[in-house]
Amino acid sequence: MFGLDKTLRSTVEKQHSKFYKILKSSLKPKNEHILIVSDYGTKTNTLAPMLGYGYYHAAKQKGFDVTLLFQEVKKGFMFADDHIIKAIQNLEKNNIIIVVVSSKIGRFGQGKSFRRFCKERGHRFLSATSLGDVNETYFDIFMETMNVSHTKMKKRAMKIKKMWDKAKTIRVKTEAGTDVTFDVEGMKAIINIGDYHERGSGGNMPAGEVYIPPKGYYGVHGKVVVDGSMRTEDGAILLTKPLVLYIEKGRVVRIEGENAHLLEKTFTKHEDRAKYPYRVRHAAELGVGINPSAVLIGSLILDEKVYGTGHIAMGSNYWFGGEIKTIYHGDQVFKKPIYYVDGERMEY
DSSP states (O other), rough: OSSOOOEEEEHHTTTTHHHHHHHHIOOOSSSSSSEEEEEOTTBOOHHHHHHHHHHHHHHHHHTOOOEEEEEBBBBOOOOOOOHHHHHHHHHHHSEEEEOOOOSSSOOOOSSHHHHHHHHHOOOEEEEOGGGGGGGGHHHHHHHHHHHHHHHHHHHHHHHHHHHHHHHHHHEETTTTSSSSEEOOOOOOOOSSSSSOOTTOOEEEEEEOOOEEOSSSSTTTEEEEEOSSSETTTTTTOOOOSOOOEETTTTTTEEEEEEEEEHHHHHHHHHHHHHHHGGGTOOOEEEEOOOOOOOOOOSOHHHHBBBTTTEEEEEOOOOOGGGSSOOOOOEEEESOOOOEEEETEEEOO
């Protein structure tokens, strides 16, 4: 039942009030139907079904109209299970979808991204993907990270956004050796603080980042020393030795470090599938974590939110205001960044 044994269900149910707090603060559900999509996890990892059941139990206890559906774990370009596709396609406009999955939700036959589908249908949503990178021992950490003050994060996020929206360049340096500059003239920063109250809005939970796309394809240059965690085709890795990315004219031209072959494999695999392979290695995003409760654990959905970290992503950014459209988007996290906005050190 619910993809979990009795002991795990009991563990989740004890967090009832925290799950309800998330629903109330992030979504403020009223008369909407709440559709929750999860998967069965694996023998060694049931974090996704635990979170899925947690949202379901809290919503049910408060009398909301809620459905919880499970499917097999999906990766890459696999389709969602038939009953999931049917439920999503048949959901009437202006409702709520919560996605908590071990890898991906899977394709559902719309020829568009999940985010774009929700926007067009007026659905509000929460999403947590790639939860298979960590196991259920991190359940309490996820709960703590999700139950932070969105009001306090918003204050910090808006301060950063105001500076970044006006910026021509953003330079990032770290003691480990990162020194990279983004041309962001005319671009707008996106804040992710867990506030999804408007129709068609949604995003990650855990929340807590500000990010911006570079201008065009060629406006990034420098070196990034990734010493937090890295995203690969097979999942995220918490790094003990750094990975170094060299970027020229917006594109990663060289990778060094013990795990360089893993990122190279990831790029190559997506280039083999992509219609425009050259886009895969282009720098697509600069971000900063602002969640004070998040910690580095080797799961990008959490790691990129850690206050005191920054991240860079390669691949697609068209869905948040950039020009690059491709099948890949991969974040890489570095520690203790110092940001310089048009030459002035940014305090946040």
